[in-house]
Amino acid sequence: MTTQPTQLDAAHFDSKARQWDDNPLFRERGLKIADAIRQAVPLNRGMTALDYGCGTGLLSFPLKDELGAILMADSSGGMLEVVDEKxxxxxxxxxxxxxxxxxxxxxxxxxxxxxxxxxxLHHVPDTDRILSIFHDLLNPGGYLCIADLDQEDGSFHGPEVDVHHGFDRAELSRRAAQAGFAAVQFQTVFSIAKEHDSGTQDYPVFLMTARREDA
Structure with a gap:
């Protein structure tokens, strides 16, 4: 993966917000990740949650009846307008x-x-820093759930988009432990098929779960 990618301009996502939920792949991906979180974390209505990079809420809306207060955070005002309407x-x-x-x-x-x-996560330039911030934002015993791409060859977004090319699971696990997380686990929850000139390529999506265990 590249060492210091730049984040996509929020305007890019603003322009796509109104059509985002029309994509069945996005909807299915959100449901699959939500189901994996449901199986990995003992959710309850007393839990406060942060959905960071929430987009139009395709991850949180399926879980809203199983959680307490949910803060939906995104850098794109256009995405948040859609969330507010929903x-x-x-x-x-x-x-x-x-x-x-x-x-x-x-x-x-x-x-x-x-x-x-x-x-x-692959849009965030500094992986170590965001993991540390997530750790600080969690209550002791709190859970971190990150769904993202396995390490890939850069063809998922293409060369014009400067982002991490997915993540090596062992390396991300090491970084999470370095940030103070414990009980780091991975599972494959989805696969995205994209057509290229050379044929169809599958891009697995993992869910990493971890806990902040210190007081």
Missing amino acids: IAAQGVTNMTTLQLDLMADPAPTQRFDLIMTAMT
């Missing part, structure tokens, strides 16, 4: 939104029992 349309009472880039903005003062993020 919250209003569905009468959801335990979700709030916040425009947030943890690489540039102050971290929230509140602490969480669960932090989840889907297909966001």
Whole structure:
């Protein structure tokens, strides 16, 4: 993976927000990751959660009835507008939104029992720093759930997008442990098939779960 990619401009995601939920692959991916979190973490209505890089909420909405307060955070105002509309349309009472880039903005003062993020980590320039911030934002015993791409050859986004080319699981596990996390585990939850000139290529998506165990 590249060492210091730049984040995609929020305007890129703003422009795609209105059509995001029309993509059945995005919807299915969100449901599969949500189900994997449901199986890996003992969710309950007393848990506070942060969905970082929430997009239009395709990960959190399936879990909203199994969690307490959920903070939906994203750097894209356009994505958050869609989330706000869905919250209003569905009468959801335990979700709030916040425009947030943890690489540039102050971290929230509140602490969480669960932090989840889907297909966001490879857009974050400094992996070690974001893992450390996540650790600080969790209550002792809290869970971190990261869904992202396995290490790939750069063809998922293409050369014009400067992001991490997925993650080696052993290396990411080491980085998570270095940030203070324990009980790091991985499972494959989804696979994205993309057509290239050379044929179809599959890109596995993992879920990494870990815990903050210190007081």
